[in-house]
Amino acid sequence: MNERSTVTSEAKPRFSEDALQQIQAIYRRYPADRRQSALMPILHLAQREFGGWLSRESLDYVAEFMGLPPIRVYEVATFYTMYNLKPVGRYHVQACTNISCWLCGSDAIMGALKNKLKIQPGGTTEDKRFTLAEVECLGACVNAPMMQINDDYYENLTVDKVAEIIDRLP
Amino acid sequence: MKIVYKNIHLANSHTLAVYQANGGYKSVVKAMDMGCEEVIEEVKRSGIRGRGGAGFPAGLKWSFIPKNDPRPRYLCCNADEGEPGTCKDRDILRYDPHLLIEGMIICGFAVGAEQGYIYIRGEFYREAERLQAAVDEAYAQGILGDNVLGRGIKFHLAVHRGGGAYVCGEETGLIESLEGKKGQPRLKPPFPANIGLYGCPTVINNVETLASIPAIIEQGGAWYGNLGVPKSSGTKIFAVSGHVNKPGNYEVELGIPLKTLLEQHAGGVRGGWNNLKGVIPGGSSSPILPADLCATITMDYEALGKAGTMLGSGAVIVIDKSVCIVRAVARLSRFYRHESCGQCTPCREGTGWLAQIMERMEAGQGTHEDIDLLLDICANIGGKTICALGDAAAGPVLGAIRAFKEEFIYHVEHGRCMAG
Numbered sequence: 001m002n003e004r005s006t007v008t009s010e011a012k013p014r015f016s017e018d019a020l021q022q023i024q025a026i027y028r029r030y031p032a033d034r035r036q037s038a039l040m041p042i043l044h045l046a047q048r049e050f051g052g053w054l055s056r057e058s059l060d061y062v063a064e065f066m067g068l069p070p071i072r073v074y075e076v077a078t079f080y081t082m083y084n085l086k087p088v089g090r091y092h093v094q095a096c097t098n099i100s101c102w103l104c105g106s107d108a109i110m111g112a113l114k115n116k117l118k119i120q121p122g123g124t125t126e127d128k129r130f131t132l133a134e135v136e137c138l139g140a141c142v143n144a145p146m147m148q149i150n151d152d153y154y155e156n157l158t159v160d161k162v163a164e165i166i167d168r169l170p
Numbered sequence: 171m172k173i174v175y176k177n178i179h180l181a182n183s184h185t186l187a188v189y190q191a192n193g194g195y196k197s198v199v200k201a202m203d204m205g206c207e208e209v210i211e212e213v214k215r216s217g218i219r220g221r222g223g224a225g226f227p228a229g230l231k232w233s234f235i236p237k238n239d240p241r242p243r244y245l246c247c248n249a250d251e252g253e254p255g256t257c258k259d260r261d262i263l264r265y266d267p268h269l270l271i272e273g274m275i276i277c278g279f280a281v282g283a284e285q286g287y288i289y290i291r292g293e294f295y296r297e298a299e300r301l302q303a304a305v306d307e308a309y310a311q312g313i314l315g316d317n318v319l320g321r322g323i324k325f326h327l328a329v330h331r332g333g334g335a336y337v338c339g340e341e342t343g344l345i346e347s348l349e350g351k352k353g354q355p356r357l358k359p360p361f362p363a364n365i366g367l368y369g370c371p372t373v374i375n376n377v378e379t380l381a382s383i384p385a386i387i388e389q390g391g392a393w394y395g396n397l398g399v400p401k402s403s404g405t406k407i408f409a410v411s412g413h414v415n416k417p418g419n420y421e422v423e424l425g426i427p428l429k430t431l432l433e434q435h436a437g438g439v440r441g442g443w444n445n446l447k448g449v450i451p452g453g454s455s456s457p458i459l460p461a462d463l464c465a466t467i468t469m470d471y472e473a474l475g476k477a478g479t480m481l482g483s484g485a486v487i488v489i490d491k492s493v494c495i496v497r498a499v500a501r502l503s504r505f506y507r508h509e510s511c512g513q514c515t516p517c518r519e520g521t522g523w524l525a526q527i528m529e530r531m532e533a534g535q536g537t538h539e540d541i542d543l544l545l546d547i548c549a550n551i552g553g554k555t556i557c558a559l560g561d562a563a564a565g566p567v568l569g570a571i572r573a574f575k576e577e578f579i580y581h582v583e584h585g586r587c588m589a590g
Contacts, residue, residue: 029287029328031242034368036350040333044292072350079352079511080333082292098254099454099487100411102501136336136505137254137454138293141411141485142418151295 013050013061036068039076043083052092053084081135089124089131091169093117094148097134100141109145110134112159116166130166171397173385173405174378175421178265184300186307189268195313197384201276202321204387209280213383215391217403222248222339222376223453223483224558225471229391234363235281235371244367245283246348246374247274249290249301250332250339253453254505255485258407258419259377263290263297266381267304273380275318275325276387281373284324289344292332302329336509340557341374343511354513355557378407399425402470406481410436412488413445425470428459432488440490447491447589448573452482454502455562457569458495479569494587495574499566500528506563517560520551524567531578534585541578545571 015023022045023038030037042062043054050058059077063070077083084092095113097106110121113132119125121134140146143155147162154165177183177192189195201209214229235243247270251259262270274286290298305327308314316324330348337343338353345367347353366372382404386394395403402424408431411417416437428449432439439446446461451469457479459467467477474481489498507525512518524547527540548564555561571578580588 029330031368034349037330037348039350040347041331044331044333075352076333076350080292080335082332082334097501098505099450099498099502100255102498103412103487103489103493104417136508137252137256139251139257139260139291141255141257141487142409143257144411144417148293153296 013046013055013058015046015049015065019045019049035066036072039066039068039073040080042066043073043077047083051087052090053087087124087128089128091129091149092131092133093166094133094135094138095121096136096138096140096144096146096148098137100137101145104144106145108159109147109157109162112162113147113166116163171405171423172421173394174262174269174381174407175266175419176385177269178261183265184267184304186268186304186311186313189266193388194268194384195272195319197387198272198275198279198313198319199321201279201387202319202323206280206282209276209387212391213280213386216382216386216394217391217401218379218382218386218394219402219471220376221378221382221406221484223253223480225481228375228379231363231375232277232281232373234361235283235373236364239371241370242285242368243281243283244370244372245274245278245281245286246341246344246367246372247286247288247377247380248339248341248344248374249288249294249377250344251294251377251483252291252336252339253455253483253485254502255411255450255453255487256409256483257411258409258484260294260297261407261419262377262381263294264300267301268308269381269384270301270377271304271308271314271327273383274327275314276383277373277375277380278325279318279323281371283373284326286325286327287348287367288327288329289338289348290329290331291338292334295331298329298331305329335511336505337511337557337559340559343557344374345372352511354511355559357556398423399468399470399472401472402481406469406484408435408469408484408486410486410488413440413490413493414438414488415440422469425468425473428464428467428469428486431469431486432464436486436488439488445490447489447493447495449489450485450487450566450569452480453485454487454505455558455565456480456482457565458489458573459569460573478572479565492589494532494589495570495577496528496581497532497587499570500525500532502566503528503563506559510559510563514555514557514560516551516554517563520547520560521563523547524563528567531581534581536578536582538579538582540582541571541575 063073219225342356343353414436420435503525507521551560
């Protein structure tokens with residue numbers, strides 16, 4: 001254990017007890033000699049544990065924790081879009097602009113989000129409350145246009161609804 | 171005729187109690203009484219073809235698993251629903267997860283797989299929760315585990331969330347991803363039936379395919395085979411999106427006329443049939459059908475293939491006359507550039523070129539030569555890559571130039587859209 005100040009131990013990523021238990025359950029899903037299969041679920045968990053994104057330090061921690069060469073972790077973390085390699089706001093607002101959503105007015109939805117949050121896609125509000133992203137098809141096309149905020153889908157959007165949804169977030 | 175969606179409108183349809191109250195898990199028992207060979211024969215007799223996009227006969231796929239092989243066998247369910255326009259599996263996952271689990275137990279039994287994985291797209295977080303709850307319920311009731319329903323058969327099942335990569339919907343990309351790696355597809359052969367997950371024999375089927383299995387076992391392959399049309403048997407869920415009055419997921423028999431699907435199920439084209447410009451019939455990678463063909467085409471593998479497009483995942487994207495086709499294709503090209511895994515040069519470079527040229531075409535800076543260049547790039551991608559993502563990227567471009575070349579020319583000559 002690190003004996004230095006709590007600041008250091010806070011800055012250094014470390015899985016909580018609860019996460020460690022979840023990891024044991026994750027490992028049980030795969031053959032004992034195929035632990036690398038647990039990498040994606042563990043990265044998802046790490047992202048939740050470490051503030052919604054994965055720093056280089058977090059990736060190194062996961063590599064060390066799983067006994068994998070760091071490159072195995074980096075290449076996975078950089079391949080999949082759901083691993084955030086930069087900090088994101090408390091609410092990660094992801095609006096789909098792919099074909100079905102676009103046909104149903106996603107340009108206006110994206111416009112409303114930009115207006116409301118006063119940021120461009122890729123940006124984060126100064127208070128770190130919102131990050132806005134333009135994303136590819138999220139698989140809710142018959143309820144287009146749609147967006148995802150953190151784990152939840154918001155479907156059949158209208159410009160008015162978007163503002164309301166943002167306002168209602170706790 | 172509802173087979174896959176028969177339960178989804180029931181209250182609490184996702185629970186084991188409701189599933190069992192409606193006859194759930196009886197097909198597993200029947201399948202075990204029949205024996206594995208007979209189950210595979212029954213699925214072959216049904217003629218069901220893979221519902222994910224490729225349309226490969228499921229029974230045949232199962233029969234490719236080598237017999238008397240000492241290696242463990244695996245079953246993977248492809249729930250990485252990512253083809254733009256497609257959202258049919260999501261309703262199975264969130265409203266009838268036990269139907270999928272039952273289909274997987276039957277398949278696992280038939281091919282001798284004792285471990286199954288459901289690879290679900292990562293963004294479907296709530297759906298994954300539902301699925302996990304259903305898996306937990308099934309374990310608690312002895313439906314999954316070392317002794318399935320007391321029959322001495324072992325079948326374990328785990329939910330594995332993806333990370334947001336379209337290419338993982340390709341079966342070998344999915345396997346790589348499940349092994350904890352980048353989802354870059356593998357060269358085939360060897361096929362997963364021989365060298366799949368962890369180098370072992372593996373069956374990979376789409377959610378909708380597996381969810382159709384309990385009914386095939388219950389009512390027989392011949393019964394299922396009589397639904398639909400020859401070579402395209404059974405029902406299919408069409409996710410109808412875009413410019414219709416009632417977008418939605420509709421389960422109908424294969425072979426239904428597209429016009430009937432749109433008018434009798436999806437509430438008709440916005441602004442009436444005459445306002446239709448075209449339909450992308452099977453997900454974003456299938457070439458678009460212009461309105462005149464839409465009036466007569468039937469929705470089955472053969473008819474759509476003959477028309478130079480495909481049934482794909484059954485995502486029907488309806489486009490009315492207000493839409494600029496060049497702009498629509500530019501959006502899709504951007505998608506494929508984003509999703510190319512980068513492994514094969516023709517796809518990595520080609521999708522980038524397509525996206526760039528489509529972008530400048532849309533911005534009014536394209537030339538007549540660009541149209542030929544687009545065709546040339548498509549020809550240099552098609553069939554020259556490890557997986558089908560490259561062909562998928564070429565599909566919308568080729569289809570649009572074939573059916574709506576005048577809009578491309580208009581863009582070049584006037585620097586703007588013909589429509590909208």
